[in-house]
Amino acid sequence: MIGKTISEIQVGDSAEFSKTVSESDVYLYAGVTGDLNPAHINEAYAEKTFFKTRIAHGMLTAGFISAILGMHLPGPGTIYLKQELKFLAPVRIGDTITARAEVIEVTVDKNRIRLETTCTNQDGARVLDGEAMVSPPKAPK
Numbered sequence: 525m526i527g528k529t530i531s532e533i534q535v536g537d538s539a540e541f542s543k544t545v546s547e548s549d550v551y552l553y554a555g556v557t558g559d560l561n562p563a564h565i566n567e568a569y570a571e572k573t574f575f576k577t578r579i580a581h582g583m584l585t586a587g588f589i590s591a592i593l594g595m596h597l598p599g600p601g602t603i604y605l606k607q608e609l610k611f612l613a614p615v616r617i618g619d620t621i622t623a624r625a626e627v628i629e630v631t632v633d634k635n636r637i638r639l640e641t642t643c644t645n646q647d648g649a650r651v652l653d654g655e656a657m658v659s660p661p662k663a664p665k
Contacts, residue, residue, distance in 0.1 A: 527599020529663045538626040539597035545580050547617050553584045580615040588623035589641045601661025609654040620646040635659050
């Protein structure tokens with residue numbers, strides 16, 4: 525299975541991925557990465573913070589963008605080169621996040637795609653903005 529090659533991608537192409545963030549997602553991410561910040565895993569601590577409850581790791585949310593790039597647009601075989609992120613709002617356990625990537629530039633001679641990347645919650649509030657650069661898979665010879 526191979527994703528879209530540079531010749532199959534145009535400015536304006538987009539893809540989305542949605543997921544409801546579970547408590548298990550937060551604990552598994554904490555365990556895999558070693559980020560055991562109590563804002564994510566300790567409800568008693570988190571109740572005393574600005575957010576008043578545990579929040580998901582920002583990079584867990586950003587990972588949903590990776591799912592789009594690696595599985596949908598361009599898809600399997602894509603090499604992730606760069607990602608800029610701005611975290612705009614917290615993601616709480618139980619929030620449904622929709623990640624979106626839209627092609628904003630295609631550079632054929634360098635085999636590069638630049639994409640606007642965003643994540644919104646179930647209320648339509650934007651929780652993350654960013655921009656990615658990827659190298660789509662090359663056509664099989």
